Amino acid sequence: MAIIGLGATPAWAQTSPAAETMDHAQHQGAPSPDAVKPKAARDAMPAMDPSGMDHGAMPGMKPEKVETAGEMAAMDHGEMKMQGGSAPPDARDPHAYSGGYTLESGPYALPGPRVLRLSDEHNFGALLVDRLERVHTRDGNVTAYDMQAWFGRNYNRLVVKAEGDVSQGKLQEARTELLWGHAIATFWDTQLGMRYDSGVGPDRSWLAFGVQGLAPYWFEVDAAAYVGDNGRTALRLGAEYELLLTQRLILQPRLEINAYGKSDEALGIGSGLSDGAAGLRLRYEFTRQFAPYVGVERAGKFGKTADLARIAGEKTDETRWVAGVRFWF
Template sequence: MHRDILIAAALAPVLAWTGPATAEPLIYGLQVEQAERRFDDGSDLYAWDFDALAGTDELKLVWRSEAEYLTESSRFETLENQLRLQMPISTFFDAAVGVRLDTPAGEDRAYGVVGVKGLAPQWFELDADLYVGETSFVRVEAEYEGLITNRIILTPSLELDTPLGDDEALGVGAFAPTLEVGARLSYDLLDRAVSPYIGVHYERRFGETADLARAEGEQRDTLYFVVGTKMLF
């Protein structure tokens, strides 16, 4: 009896030391895909797109933020913030659920979010999300990093935002999408931690969404020259 107690007492520090090693390690980071200024003929704006995450390989909490800030009128054209729980469903894909809140200088909107994120064949980064709210949306994003050299990377990207209903306050018509296409040429300064880039960004509205934009004196499509940087911490 006493021997068992002594053995247990001797092993306790070892068990206490080795126990946490079996727990999932905590990971955290910040990935800034875009922090840029966009220029066209008549105006310019600032834009950002980043993910901040904390958690484990099995479950992450992700704060995703995207925005466009018009310098001429000193207001946000778009401002999206999301809180998402992300978990693996296969070797290359995660599922995500969460909430999204839009708070531009106009109509605020809140959505529930369900989606998938991962690497498609040929190493395309793919996001597909359903936003459920007063007016629901489907958003599909695709991006590919093409190495020209070990430090110079060309990144084409595509985003298709399709509303599933009419919402004149937001300037969208049912099944009349907005398309964004870009190409950014970056140079890795610090092992991909900081990568300044230049490029182009094109936006095009279709159908009733384009008609509503023209009624507000906005263009159906816009081509920007961009200067910015990627960051990874």
């Protein structure tokens, strides 16, 4: 029975008296047997080469193949299946309706005319008054407006633009456009329609074509080309940027330039680069829909337009101080 009990003892529990003595000695701070050997004897011992050890001969250990760097470089990475590639044969068409059901057919279709509609099937409208301001110059005060309204869907809509100046209760100059807008890319619309100029001088009509949208780095761009009667042509470019100083305090740089292909002396316009304005407006948004602002703007006339202004005794450049409100609904 004693023999059987000894055989049942785990291997890790079978400790020889010599091992117990050595372990006790190490706990007492005694040096190991190798440490007490003379240095010459220790130096004479053959160095152990781990790479030469036969791990396969050790009981309980299975030999494993160690891959070298050359073998790892020879791996065929083409067999590794990465994300992407062709869809499996049983993949569902991502462009098809779920399970083949539609809004007009199938067990879940409602009787009568179709009630459910996607967002781009609804008509929406909005009015943005970007600038409604009082302009102060050395020659007097002027009320200016710049607004845009649209009605329609996401891809096609009717757009109305209006910009002008009023002084002493009289319309000095105005530009009104009636356009059809069509979405061509994310944040970008093409616009085609008519432009009508009115004010103190003779009226002018134009065919208008342009693009409007949000350029990279969040620049709002409005560019248009115009063709009028008697071979008149014109180009207009407007750009804005909104710099958020805080969530409510916003600084808006703005630039606008105009060019004409033919002189129109009745309106004081010369061919080439005609006029432009650059300004800064600082607004505070009580809500996103309502924000008063103050600012400064520098306006000037160039080229032949400046020459016509000098002949008429008018200034070719001026500084404007503005105060107004921006709102939309």
